């Protein structure tokens with residue numbers, strides 16, 4: 001029977017074919033799909049009783065962006081003097097101090113595609129941050145930002161990455177992937193670096209052994225099969241990562257929120273279905289047989305759905321995200337503090353464990369705030 005065969009292959013962590021992957025999304029009974037994904041998660045994750053979480057702080061480097069993605073309320077155009085900002089070192093300092101008081105160890109630094117900021121600007125920024133806070137890890141920029149700043153400075157993405165790492169970059173977030181299908185990208189973010197460029201930057205990072213993560217923003221104009229194509233593209237890129245290198249450490253799918261976006265004005269609205277998110281997490285776990293950590297986006301789906309996904313393939317609740325501006329500006333208003341996220345994990349039947357970006361255990365000794 002086809003279902004038995006596909007589930008058996010998924011359980012064995014086989015590399016599923018495109019048709020098998022489509023079947024999982026389109027036809028697999030949800031209860032059985034979630035159970036098999038849970039089984040695989042328990043086999044793959046070192047301690048199946050544990051669900052990990054993290055404390056880091058978002059800081060937006062700048063909101064100036066020439067990309068103009070139709071799902072983004074956060075950016076402004078160059079010369080919108082009322083709105084534009086570039087965060088100064090003096091502004092970073094109290095934010096970092098506050099993060100350290102709360103027990104955090106990492107800055108998630110993201111911004112826009114600023115037309116004048118090249119690799120030199122980011123080198124200086126990372127050097128200064130590391131000078132003042134050598135203990136803080138910099139999880140910074142996304143593949144589109146790297147492609148863009150390399151272009152501004154007239155260097156290759158490899159040269160840009162090497163310089164950024166030398167200046168203090170510790171890992172590369174998976175931002176800016178959305179759906180890695182050119183038809184979708186051309187429609188929702190036509191001025192953004194292409195799918196091919198996203199993949200090229202990530203592959204360079206993998207060759208350099210720079211840890212990365214991957215994401216998916218779904219629920220806008222993509223077809224269900226394009227979601228699966230996205231997952232297969234991520235899996236295939238990970239398969240090209242040299243053995244022993246970090247590659248994609250985690251995969252995080254999250255749902256598009258339409259409030260106030262240009263897509264909403266064009267008639268595209270977000271429709272959130274908790275059970276569909278459970279399916280997304282479960283198929284991610286089974287298709288991405290070469291990525292160990294699948295993270296639930298509690299920020300976009302809320303606590304009850306995130307808890308449910310811990311039983312359908314997810315092993316991580318992500319960060320408490322001090323100061324998130326991009327997704328929240330499009331209608332996602334969920335929040336957690338350190339106590340709240342640990343309580344949510346316990347309520348779901350797991351043991352919370354604080355981790356760093358590389359999923360190494362950290363000791364949580366409470367907030368000093």
Ligand code: SF4
Pocket residue numbers: 065066067068069072073074075111112113144189192
């Ligand atoms: S999502 Fe990023 S690249 Fe797109 S407009 Fe917003 S800041 Fe710019």
